[in-house]
Amino acid sequence: MKNTQKNTLDRLIEFAHPCKALLASSVVFAVLGAGFGIVPYIAVSRIIIQICAGDYNLKSISFMAFIALSGYLLQLWLSTVSTIRSHRAAFTILKNIRRALTKKLSKVPMGFVLDTPSGKFKTMIVDTVEKLELPLAHMIPELTANIMIPVLTLIYFIFLDWRLALISLATFPIGMLCYMGMMKDYENRYARVLAAAKAMDAATVEYIGGIEVVKAFNQSSASYRKYAETVKENENSKAEWLKKTNPYYSAGIAVAPSSLICVLPAGSLFYINRSIDAGSFISCIILSLGLITPLIQALRYTDSFAMVDATVKEIGNLLDTQELKRPVQPVKLEGEKIEFSNVCFSYKDMEVLHNISFIADTNEMTAFVGPSGSGKSTVARLIASFWEAGSGVVSIGGIDVKNIPLSQIMEHVAYVSQDNYLFNLSIRENIRLGKPDAADEEIRDAAKKAACHDFITLLPDGYDTIVGGSTSNLSGGEKQRIAIARAILKNSPVVILDEATAFTDPENEVVIQRSISKLVEGKTLIVIAHRLSTITAADKIIVMNKGSIEAEGTHTELLGSCLLYRELWNAHISALDTKEVSA
Numbered sequence: 001m002k003n004t005q006k007n008t009l010d011r012l013i014e015f016a017h018p019c020k021a022l023l024a025s026s027v028v029f030a031v032l033g034a035g036f037g038i039v040p041y042i043a044v045s046r047i048i049i050q051i052c053a054g055d056y057n058l059k060s061i062s063f064m065a066f067i068a069l070s071g072y073l074l075q076l077w078l079s080t081v082s083t084i085r086s087h088r089a090a091f092t093i094l095k096n097i098r099r100a101l102t103k104k105l106s107k108v109p110m111g112f113v114l115d116t117p118s119g120k121f122k123t124m125i126v127d128t129v130e131k132l133e134l135p136l137a138h139m140i141p142e143l144t145a146n147i148m149i150p151v152l153t154l155i156y157f158i159f160l161d162w163r164l165a166l167i168s169l170a171t172f173p174i175g176m177l178c179y180m181g182m183m184k185d186y187e188n189r190y191a192r193v194l195a196a197a198k199a200m201d202a203a204t205v206e207y208i209g210g211i212e213v214v215k216a217f218n219q220s221s222a223s224y225r226k227y228a229e230t231v232k233e234n235e236n237s238k239a240e241w242l243k244k245t246n247p248y249y250s251a252g253i254a255v256a257p258s259s260l261i262c263v264l265p266a267g268s269l270f271y272i273n274r275s276i277d278a279g280s281f282i283s284c285i286i287l288s289l290g291l292i293t294p295l296i297q298a299l300r301y302t303d304s305f306a307m308v309d310a311t312v313k314e315i316g317n318l319l320d321t322q323e324l325k326r327p328v329q330p331v332k333l334e335g336e337k338i339e340f341s342n343v344c345f346s347y348k349d350m351e352v353l354h355n356i357s358f359i360a361d362t363n364e365m366t367a368f369v370g371p372s373g374s375g376k377s378t379v380a381r382l383i384a385s386f387w388e389a390g391s392g393v394v395s396i397g398g399i400d401v402k403n404i405p406l407s408q409i410m411e412h413v414a415y416v417s418q419d420n421y422l423f424n425l426s427i428r429e430n431i432r433l434g435k436p437d438a439a440d441e442e443i444r445d446a447a448k449k450a451a452c453h454d455f456i457t458l459l460p461d462g463y464d465t466i467v468g469g470s471t472s473n474l475s476g477g478e479k480q481r482i483a484i485a486r487a488i489l490k491n492s493p494v495v496i497l498d499e500a501t502a503f504t505d506p507e508n509e510v511v512i513q514r515s516i517s518k519l520v521e522g523k524t525l526i527v528i529a530h531r532l533s534t535i536t537a538a539d540k541i542i543v544m545n546k547g548s549i550e551a552e553g554t555h556t557e558l559l560g561s562c563l564l565y566r567e568l569w570n571a572h573i574s575a576l577d578t579k580e581v582s583a
């Protein structure tokens, strides 16, 4: 199979496209800065040579000192400008990556988003992307300076005395050998470190999310095995990486900069032989001291390169996730009839719907019942295009959903599930999400229909009460009714209620059922319910069992013809009786 994965550099260039001028200018300033960075060395060495030659002319010494100072200040200014520019470019790159990721989330199947732990996306979009900022912002100015300054120094060194210049590099090959030792299997080792840190991040987010359960069951953090294991793996991977990397690195930074060991005796010999003058010799000593250290600093970017590479690949994996391929132009639907024809569907490798065929007619209420795990919610998700059928056809209004733009499906279908998310906004704004241009009066009407107007008006800030996020003090049932109000306001021709009344108390359930029946006039309603009493009036009830359709009919028909339905109904009735007795 052809590998279409882009490499890290291509990806970065793509993200950096809007700021390429900024990046290029950062490089230019960095190069100029490095060029001026060598000036103080040359000026100081000229002063030394002059003094050693017995020339104490203060004017020329002051001039050289001025040149040295100017070179230093210019280098400082140029590298600061380069750093500012590279930071601005890095922030633009980060913004573009984050935009691309969030845009991608809206294009991949909704089921993929729902199935991925929210911690993973949060970690990716916020933390993982953020990790790129430092290396991206600092690599250009610092790496350029750390490579260019020694190279320019070496050129001047050769100009002063080529023999000592070569001798000053004697320890460099040993340093390189150490570096090669460090780099052996480096990518895999560092990938383990990054993977462990990422797993720990995701487990921490999940652990904090589940802290209620941990506390309720009096579990300490150590007993939350997954979290504890990821923390341990994080520690182990870092220790292992350090154990394998550090000896080479330490040897490298100990040996490589010790060029003076060779320069000093050789230079002394040349001086005794009178093949070098004192000034040049002293200058060579100073230059050899500053030659290798910046290169060692540059090597420190090895980790950054590996980190950037792994991070960009990880981001790339998400960006390469297969998108739902849907047309853009809206299509004309003939009514709202929903039809499944021989639909099979698998989550990864496990087939959970086997050859499902049914029709849910316009203006009708079609209910799905069946034991837990029989596939009811999966059917609802296929209608809403959260996932796509593996085989067979799902159609709305006579058109295969694969040929309907996703935005049209979203407009057409209102999906209310048991855990509807409320945003950290006022109740009014949360309901308004169903219809962004709705007037306050319409919002109140929808809330009245969903039986939440009364409790909202009792809140101190009424419709302006902020709900959602961590500040919500609403009960599960109250949140549910707000979500239903949102769907009522949306007024879509197809409404899917996936266990939508699960949290509602019996009293409110009656009210909501009444408002739902008003809402669904002239609409196609799909209801997935455990409480069978809520769907007895359905036009059609489809009984599901182990991913297949066992029977379909009205409540009365199924009571007579379907054993499974009868069992479900009896179980429901006896549960109600038990509740009444215990009440």
Ligand SMILES: Nc1ncnc2c1ncn2[C@@H]1O[C@H](COP(=O)(O)OP(=O)(O)OP(=O)(O)O)[C@@H](O)[C@H]1O
Binding pocket: 115, 347, 348, 352, 370, 371, 372, 373, 374, 375, 376, 377, 378, 379
């Ligand atoms: N996202 C998923 N990934 C993998 N398997 C899944 C996923 N969602 C559901 N399943 C599996 O698919 C099967 C059908 O699940 P589904 O939620 O559709 O059943 P259900 O009848 O709605 O169950 P319940 O009444 O308990 O909500 C089950 O075996 C379930 O474990």
